[in-house]
Amino acid sequence: MKLTKSSCFPACPGPVVTIVLDGVGISPREDGDAVKAARTPNLDRYMASYPMTKLLAHGTAVGMPSDEDMGNSEVGHNAFGAGRVFAQGAKLVAESISSGHLWQGQAWHDVIATAKQGGTLHFLGLFSDGNVHSHIDHLKAMIEQAKQAGVAKVRLHILLDGRDVGETSALDYVDPFEAYLDGLRSTDFDVAIASGGGRMQITMDRYEADWSMVKRGWDIHVLGLGRQFASAHEAIETFRNETNVIDQDLPGFVIAKDGKPLGTIVDGDAVVFFNFRGDRAIEISRAFIEEQFSPFERGPLPKVTYAGMMQYDGDTKLPPRFLVEPPTIDRTLGEYLAKNGISQYAISETQKFGHVTYFWNGNRSGKFDEASETYVEIPSDVVPFEQRPWMKCAEITDALIAAVRSGKYQYLRVNYANGDMVGHTGNFEAAVTAMQGLDLQLARLIPVILEMNGTAIITADHGNADEMYELDKKGNVTRNAEGRTKAKTSHTLNPVPFVLISRENPGYQLRQDLPKAGLSNVAATILNLLGFDAPEAYDPSLIEAQ
Ligand SMILES: O=C(O)[C@@H](CO)OP(=O)(O)O
Ligand SMILES: [Mn+2]
Ligand SMILES: [Mn+2]
DSSP states (O other): OOOOBOSSOOOOSSOEEEEEETTOOOOSOSTTOHHHHSOOHHHHHHHHHSOEEEEBOSGGGGTOSSTTSOOOHHHHHHHHHHSSOOOOHHHHHHHHHHHSHHHHSHHHHHHHHHHHTTOOEEEEEEOSSOOSSOOHHHHHHHHHHHHHTTOOEEEEEEEEOSSSSOTTOHHHHHHHHHHHHHHHOBTTBEEEEEEEEETTTTTOOOTTSOHHHHHHHHIIIIIOOSOEESOHHHHHHHHHHHHOOOGGGOOOEEEEETTEESOOOOTTOEEEEOOOOSTTTHHHHHHHHOSSOOSSOOOSOOOOEEEEEEOSBTTTTBSSSEEEOOOOOOSOHHHHHHHTTOOEEEEEEHHHHHIIIIITTTSOOSOSOTTTEEEEEEOOOOSOGGGSTTTTHHHHHHHHHHHHHHTOOSEEEEEEOHHHHHHTTTOHHHHHHHHHHHHHHHHHHHHHHHHTTOEEEEEOSSOSTTOOBOBOTTSOBOBOTTSOBOBOOSOOSOOEEEEEEOSSOOSEEEOSSOTTOBGGGHHHHHHHHTTBOOOTTOOOOSEEEO
């Protein structure tokens, strides 16, 4: 993995810093765009006075099945870190199902064999067609295949989305699904929803930001401990009336008959966690798998056959049993730098820490080289982010500035979570404040990088805060009879900025002949800035020598 010194690009005399503004895209309209509405004089100035282009950050440009698929942090950071586009989980699972490959694997065999010995087969995961963490079609295909294979009893534990799909769309999925289950049910096939709750309330925590979420999910799904309802529909309607929260924040519920939960998880059962994306799948998988487990009081661990849709962590091999082989993301930028003696520094707050480490390094949680890599996590607040839209951007900047000034690192990367995490709340004013907070930090950081003779790249992994109102099919903001907009909590299909900031006359310019450039072109650019040629098969660099 030896890199060759570039004959056209001298190494930047100072550090090269990639600044990922998570969830900050470039929208073609003004309406509902918190990025444009925010007063961000510094970002505006950088964009206007330094070389800038737009990068594709969604769809096939990041390995998703189609160009209707929005981008997300996993595919975005994978593309940044790998310098190439790999077919991603969404695509690999869909292909494995349509080719029938999934049903031939050992993991599926184990799951079916367990259920046929009398255990219940449980499917647990994010219940929508968002295609960021999961897709409801994958779930349906598995239920049908289980029925065909002669499984007698299936229970579903549904995590309501409202973050990758409309913020109050849960019933658009639940109601037709109940009708679908009615059609499947027969005397020898018993299938029902057994539990559920909002994805930001139960089960889908990530990066150990808040284990209590996972505990609440465990109690609901496994132990059947929680408020009881006759159906998911009833639970959703009741909680909406009582709490007025959007789907992702709905409390957990247990479906019960005569006071008895319909589907607790017990010895001899099989459990399939059907999300393909790993960040929010790791903690619940650990809870099912680890014999020694301290994050929360689980009670006796039920002896189940547990399978993930994919293997979520390539380093820790978690979980050991999985249905679809994850993409083999090899020869990442991080690995090249580590093996060529370039010191690296990665920083974010908890909510995005794994994005600049684990996703960036091709879904591996470990370092390539302890000695030359430093990873810093600033603990995130555990509050609704519309209440603290500045999040930890100031603290991250404090640490990053110190790292830049230290002169110890040749390559640094940071993820600022604000545009995305606040964008997901659907709160326009908070998203505007998030952007303004971020702008203040850029005004602190960029001058230090320049002072150190460094180069800064400002970019993003996908859009979010750039579209805070729901759009109709034509791309116009939807308004009801009173002219009110509906909040949009999901990512967008918009491109993202790429701004290259360095001292005068750096000796290179942005290429103009890459109209389809995307996130995967950034890695080669970074290598050029560090004075290396990009390795074989990396997507082309965005710069050329002058
Ligand atoms: O919060 C998340 O899990 C996703 C949206 O589902 O966002 P991101 O891809 O930005 O992490
Ligand atoms: Mn993101
Ligand atoms: Mn997001």
